[in-house]
Amino acid sequence: MKRRSALKWTLIGVGGSLGALTLGTVGVFGYAYARGKLDTVGKVDFDSPLAVPPLAESHTDASGARVFDLDLQAGQTQFLDGPATATWGVNGAFLGPTIRASRGEEIAFAIRNDLDQETSIHWHGMHLPAVMDGGPHQSVAPGDTWAPQWTVDQPAATLWYHPHPHGRTADHVHRGLAGMFIVDDEESGALDLPSEYGVDDLPMIVQDRKFDDDNQFDDSAPLLSSGGVFGDEIIVNGTRGPYVEVTTRLVRLRLLNGSNSRLYNFGFGDDRAFQLIATDGGLLAEPWETDRLHLSPGERAEIVVAFAPGETVELRSYPAEYGFNGTGARTNGADDRLDLVQFRAADTLAESPAIPTALAAAPDLDTAEAAETRTFTLEGRNINDRRMDMGRIDFAVREGTTEVWEVVNTNGYMHNFHVHDVQFHVLTVDGDAPPPDLSGWKDTILLVPDRRYRLAMRFTDHTDPNLPYMYHCHLLAHEDEGMMGQFVVLGEGETIGEVPQSAHAHD
Ligand code: C2O
Ligand code: CU
Numbered sequence: 001m002k003r004r005s006a007l008k009w010t011l012i013g014v015g016g017s018l019g020a021l022t023l024g025t026v027g028v029f030g031y032a033y034a035r036g037k038l039d040t041v042g043k044v045d046f047d048s049p050l051a052v053p054p055l056a057e058s059h060t061d062a063s064g065a066r067v068f069d070l071d072l073q074a075g076q077t078q079f080l081d082g083p084a085t086a087t088w089g090v091n092g093a094f095l096g097p098t099i100r101a102s103r104g105e106e107i108a109f110a111i112r113n114d115l116d117q118e119t120s121i122h123w124h125g126m127h128l129p130a131v132m133d134g135g136p137h138q139s140v141a142p143g144d145t146w147a148p149q150w151t152v153d154q155p156a157a158t159l160w161y162h163p164h165p166h167g168r169t170a171d172h173v174h175r176g177l178a179g180m181f182i183v184d185d186e187e188s189g190a191l192d193l194p195s196e197y198g199v200d201d202l203p204m205i206v207q208d209r210k211f212d213d214d215n216q217f218d219d220s221a222p223l224l225s226s227g228g229v230f231g232d233e234i235i236v237n238g239t240r241g242p243y244v245e246v247t248t249r250l251v252r253l254r255l256l257n258g259s260n261s262r263l264y265n266f267g268f269g270d271d272r273a274f275q276l277i278a279t280d281g282g283l284l285a286e287p288w289e290t291d292r293l294h295l296s297p298g299e300r301a302e303i304v305v306a307f308a309p310g311e312t313v314e315l316r317s318y319p320a321e322y323g324f325n326g327t328g329a330r331t332n333g334a335d336d337r338l339d340l341v342q343f344r345a346a347d348t349l350a351e352s353p354a355i356p357t358a359l360a361a362a363p364d365l366d367t368a369e370a371a372e373t374r375t376f377t378l379e380g381r382n383i384n385d386r387r388m389d390m391g392r393i394d395f396a397v398r399e400g401t402t403e404v405w406e407v408v409n410t411n412g413y414m415h416n417f418h419v420h421d422v423q424f425h426v427l428t429v430d431g432d433a434p435p436p437d438l439s440g441w442k443d444t445i446l447l448v449p450d451r452r453y454r455l456a457m458r459f460t461d462h463t464d465p466n467l468p469y470m471y472h473c474h475l476l477a478h479e480d481e482g483m484m485g486q487f488v489v490l491g492e493g494e495t496i497g498e499v500p501q502s503a504h505a506h507d
């Protein structure tokens with residue numbers, strides 16, 4: 001999109017707020033509604049090669065652990081002509097390197113906070129001890145270094161990392177702290193899937209941003225939205241107007257919705273079919289062919305797309321097919337149509353092996369003897385009528401057991417639901433078998449209003465009666481406003497302890 005149209009959008013936004021002073025509620029609503037639909041198809045200049053985050057370097061320490069050094073820093077990024085944008089990044093000015101590790105590996109980090117405020121780094125989707133989780137209880141003060149360490153023990157998957165400081169997550173992610181975390185394992189390595197990083201295996205961190213008149217990020221929520229930023233420009237891996245030179249017939253895209261509030265409904269400009277091969281927690285049992293895929297904030301998916309020599313096609317986000325009810329849809333970006341990335345296929349493409357028809361074991365949790373069934377109702381900014389309290393452990397689960405969690409969003413607008421430490425299996429949606437895109441391992445799920453999701457999850461290892469894991473809505477403004485709770489995993493004979501004061505001294 002040309003700078004001019006972005007500016008116009010900002011000015012309309014200002015007009016909208018001024019209008020609020022003079023127009024009645026109905027007028028304001030009409031105004032917000034009328035300006036609420038964004039269509040950038042055909043308006044984006046795809047003039048920058050898509051940045052591919054570098055793979056993080058590591059060294060092996062005396063104990064044999066592979067250590068990654070991550071430096072959280074402030075910087076400047078040139079997104080637009082004119083002034084640079086103040087941004088945050090990991091080992092750079094915006095976003096961070098892709099971390100890659102294999103199942104069974106012992107990994108460690110030295111995370112240095114060179115920012116002027118405390119933050120944390122959370123490993124979204126990772127099965128690991130609560131003390132290493134990087135949630136709000138593991139905050140790192142400016143100038144300090146945090147050194148988590150664990151053994152990777154879960155199937156190959158596309159995970160990610162991002163800050164999770166109490167009440168400040170939306171701001172810190174929006175400034176640019178986020179990166180991908182790819183887990184490999186032997187089984188996935190043995191499959192003939194596109195896997196040359198940066199060539200036919202591309203990370204795609206999809207984010208929306210709004211720029212103010214000085215080219216700075218504007219994170220204000222639009223009028224009548226359900227909260228949170230809805231940017232009018234898309235950046236992928238930090239690139240505005242990105243294109244990709246395709247050199248192989250098949251390309252695997254690791255899609256991450258790294259936006260604070262926006263739901264994407266991915267699809268191609270010509271509605272071509274693609275294969276969904278993996279969701280949050282890893283490979284599906286078998287590929288699923290589709291031409292649309294919804295991802296709410298925090299969700300990931302791996303898709304494989306076929307290209308023909310010499311062609312050009314765009315990846316887009318189409319209006320949401322669900323997730324919102326009524327007029328709220330418009331003001332929450334659900335009617336938007338966005339051009340995301342342009343793919344330009346070379347005149348000759350290297351052949352790719354056919355996508356395997358069997359990918360991984362399907363989730364097989366035995367819920368016949370589920371130890372517990374819990375219900376979670378998301379409404380407003382509450383989960384079960386409560387808001388996050390850093391000092392309160394909401395409940396405990398027992399290590400070695402499987403539980404069923406029933407989750408429902410009773411608002412007309414979007415929420416989603418993310419659980420730390422585990423990957424879950426969607427048993428049913430309103431009593432029916434889940435659609436194919438919800439048939440594999442998930443750690444974050446879009447909650448379509450009023451649908452009832454039954455999730456099964458098994459808690460293994462890593463007991464800690466005092467330090468909790470989080471569950472929350474991953475619309476970051478909602479999370480920051482308290483739409484989050486805490487649970488501990490107890491070993492045999494243990495009872496709920498107390499969150500150490502030091503861990504929540506910054507309430
Ligand atoms: Cu991606 Cu608790 O977060
Ligand atoms: Cu998480």
Ligand code: CU
Pocket residue numbers: 414415416473474475478479483
């Ligand atoms: Cu929410």
